[in-house]
Amino acid sequence: MGDSVGDPQYGYEPDHGTGREREAETTHSFSTALRRLRQARGLSLTDLARQTHYSKGYLSKIETGTKPATADVARICDRVLGAEGQLLALVRAGPPPAEPATAEPRPGEVCPYRGLSAFTSQDADWFFGRERATAALVERVFERVGGGPLMLVAPSGAGKSSLLDAGLVPALRRGDFPMPGSECWPVVTFTPTARPLDELLERTAKTVGGDLAVTAGQVRERPDAVLDAVRAIVGDPPVPSGGRRPPPCRLVLIVDQFEELFTLCRDAAERRAFVRVLCALAAPRPEESVHGPAVVVLGVRADFTGDCLDLPELAPVLTDGLFVLPPMSVGSCGSPSPVPRNSPG
Incomplete structure (x- = not known):
């Protein structure tokens, strides 16, 4: 996403997720679905790399099934490709981590921490x-x-x-x-x-x-x-009864x-x-x-x-x-900078 860090030009593969996500397995159907959706959108791997901020080589390995995709990769590709959760559903989570602090939310719970992913x-x-x-x-x-x-x-x-x-x-x-x-x-x-x-x-x-x-x-x-x-x-x-x-x-x-x-x-x-x-x-x-x-x-x-x-x-x-919009900073809460306006429009 536009707010994610990581530059595909330098092959940087950001790790947005938890240990659980790093162990996520990519099914063959995920690789096929990612390639099919990308091609249907008329995007090259280079295009997808620019939009997701993952490197082209990393995405290529995912498409060929030689590298597993994290849940965060699936989530970002879902949004970029308009897959409405289809890709995320194809990623199977691996074994739970040993550290309680990185445990996945139990059913019915929601994790409020988005990491480096954009809020929707x-x-x-x-x-x-x-x-x-x-x-x-x-x-x-x-x-x-x-x-x-x-x-x-x-x-x-x-x-x-x-x-x-x-x-x-x-x-x-x-x-x-x-x-x-x-x-x-x-x-x-x-x-x-x-x-x-x-x-x-x-x-x-x-x-x-x-x-x-x-x-x-x-x-x-x-x-x-x-x-x-x-x-x-x-x-x-609709016009309310007797109203304007x-x-x-x-x-x-x-x-x-x-x-x-x-x-x-x-x-x-x-x-x-x-x-x-x-x-x-x-x-x-x-x-x-x-x-x-x-x-x-x-x-x-x-x-x-x-x-x-x-x-x-x-x-x-x-x-x-x-x-x-300036970057977030302590005390500022990312307040927008005033911009002179010649006319409010």
Whole structure:
């Protein structure tokens, strides 16, 4: 994940897990499933190494079955490949460790310690120490509605993915966002991959539970086709008896590991089209529009901001829509650094 440490360029194989995970055995079906899912996503081993931060050689040995996979490897590959737990289920745990301190939780218990893995929305109850950062991010996202995307920038390992998945997403679903009906808005979280527009459509369709019936080419020409398709599936919120019509449902797009747009997507035209679509979806709507602006949040590693500047459409985002997350430190709780805003949007 973007917040994991370990650099595949240098063959560093981080050991995120406990002794129990290090002894985990990899079944033949795991190796086959990993290779099949990777190929189905159109990723090379190099691509997978970049996204998981494990070395290409290490992943190759797992795919050939010559090296066992830890539960943490399976968990991270599950998320990167969108396998929904399939890979983790194929990893069989080895014998329990002798040390009680490293024992696995008993059935019904949950271990709150994520190690170096990013927190997800399922881990929200264990996501401590970033309350101020989460509240500040929610406020900043609210200020940007109708003003374009918001870009969350953080150095590697600062907890960017965790703040998005275990901070912002649960806050939206709890109704902490100060807009009526926001707890019911469809929230689409994804990474760009090598085909960002296709990924946007695929993940949105999965979130709303229906076929959008639009192509990447159609969205290039008319970004609002995404909003039309979502509204056709989700529908308008019901009008309470004798009450006022509630505001329209808004689409929320959270694009984590935005740097994949430069590391995985090799087509410059595709990159530009993807950014244009995101900016158009988050822009103010004409008065006659039946849609409200989408909420678009981009999570990008700090060392890729220069690449973002190469895309003219992102210049206003880096000027007016920046949210900087520093690394965690004692006493600071990782509070976001203030960023001057020329206009709240």
